[in-house]
Amino acid sequence: MSEPTTPLTYSVTSRVSPFAPRGAVTDETQKDDGATCPVSTFPAAGVMPVVAADSPVSRVREPGLMATLDRPAPARTGVRGILGSLGIRISPGRAEQAKRDADQRLILDEEIIRQATWTRAISILVANSKGGVGKTPVALMLAGTLASVRGGSVCVLEVSDDPGALNFRAEGSPNLGLGELVSAVSTVFTAGQLAGYTAPQTSFASVIGSVGTRPPLTRTDVAAVSAVIDSFYAIRVMDSGNQSSSSAFEGAVETADALVIPVLNSGDAVFEALALLERLRKEGGQSAGLADRAIILRLTDGRPEHPQVMERLDRILAGAGVAQVFSVPYDAHIAERGQLTLGRLDPATYRVLAAAAATIVSSVRVLM
Template sequence: MEPVRLEQIRTRLYGRKRKKGQVAGMNEDTRFAGAARSGQYVEQEDAPADVPATKANDAQGPEKETEVPGSDLKVAPAGATETNAGALSLYNTDELEVMQPAKEGARGFWNKATGGLLSLSPARKELEARALVNDQEQFEALIRQSTWTRGVGVLIANKKGNAGKTPTCLTLAAILASVRGGSVAAVEFTDDKGQLAYRAEGDPALGVGELARDLRKVKTQSQLRGYTVTQTSFASVIGSTSRSRPPLTGEDVTGVSRLIDDYFTMRLMDTGNQYSSSAFTGALSVTDVLVIPTMNSMDSVFDALELLEFLEHRGGKSALLARTAIIVRLSDGRPEFKASRIANFFLEKGITDKQIFAVPYDEHIAERGELSLKKLAEPTRHAFTAIAAAVVAQANKTITEESLKENKS
């Protein structure tokens, strides 16, 4: 019998086979530090769902989706999760590590009992668990080891309200900070007061409005820290206080961004709903990677598509951000359109399936209260860790190509 290979295990886990060494949106001969170690996988609608919802009534069996007659809508059971939540797969690892003899279950017992005389291969469940751990370790290695000679700007944008911008911003910042050991700032660049501080841990004494006002007075990291709230993940959040603040301008956004980049390695920007606003165009000018969160609903998806069109029409750097955008599909338990139909809309805009990710339903996010990394479900953390690795890989590519152009000129 032909032995099971790691590629086959990942195909079962993630739904699609990928060439060894392939990187999302890049050719296999792409050369730059960090990003060449990352490839991506995308969920497939018919992939097996092996992770049950963590609900008290699980013993009664998983609930099934129900189709809404006359439409593409389907209602997922509350708390449902996706095992193949969009993420990355790294293929430059030593397959032997994952394919070592069994250590768990009956096969592991007999391997230990015979003192190694028997060398039974692991069961599929153990293989899948090893592959998942292996991939997560490499995602974290990519996030931790990537370095840049300037601050990196990540824009979180979608015109639609309740599209998941703020949870995506906070969770990505939390993952990046926890893996990198801090030096990650999440900042609110909405025109008017937003929800970033409300969804974050802590109660800020000063925020982005005060920072924009006091910009010329802030000369040290210690002073800048006075406008932030440190999370348990070690991310620093710069939101709005309970007091009202004036609308941010493009000049406010670029000025605050330059200051943050003097003291933080990564800057994640939670933006508003008006693409033509001065604050949004200012944020675009200091962006390296674009992340577009969307719920699995047509209004949210159409607004995401509108953003891509807006950026394409602007041309230049904005068009490049559109072509390299990372799409994050979230689920809040409400009726959803089929994943395949949603993906097709983005494919028609030039987004590849390797740039589309899915995050499983998470009750902690759906509560719409204070977000804490330690309270997220494990599948959610896995998905966002993979997305964070995709962000880092794209930052590596963008900044390296920028450096090459500067050297040529």
């Protein structure tokens, strides 16, 4: 009897970055369920199904290599994997195929992040008027994801009116920070000078936050510091405060190319996000453009989530008019509320951040 015909697909070999966690589901934990899942599309990790993704990915290629038309690799785990080791070729089960799809999607997202180029530095504003929704962790880990894939040249800047928690959540204990940089900004002309005000991260990102008390930040301060940072870094990620009507926030909006809005699965956090979008759209121009291209990162902090509340939030976010909504799973490392290290994130969290980062750099690249 001839061997059953299996659909053709493009084979991909996953690669492991030294700073990015991998393997949300390991081979050891795969369970064969007897089902098949053809490789035809790879939806972005964590994207809500109500939001239309970019065009479906039907071709997958290893970065730098031509796609190779091949038959699907046989199962390697579970009962199917055992049969394969005995010489009986059989397609992977649903769990194993899902892991392969996720690995392939991650390769594509990281390639987009790595290969994106612009003719000037770009900036990403992380904002929500509601406090305690994860703005600082998102700014740090999004910047860390970008820096780890690109090999650096990413700076995280605090743009809140008063000192925030950016330096507290970042790695290291720098002696100088934002307040000192604002005072000396007119004398900084080299990368070496600027480095003295940063906290280098293991992700290769650099952080500029407050190391102590400082005067309230103004629009002029944000513009001056941003100009210096943009002379030495390709990407600037801004961690904002809770006052969207402040001078510092206005300066951040004026220098931003992309907007990321973190929300928790709660009504107040989502409504504050929508209020921010509405205000920016009413302002028109640069502000409205940011709102139209904005993405929402929907985080879970471990508190109980009532199904009816979640369904209502789903509907509200679906009608918010944002580019995409990414759902970030609960991550114990973020929930610790201490120092954050990219390599300690749950692999599932990293996958969502990579998908969001790829979406951001793609949207900004269109503007150039």
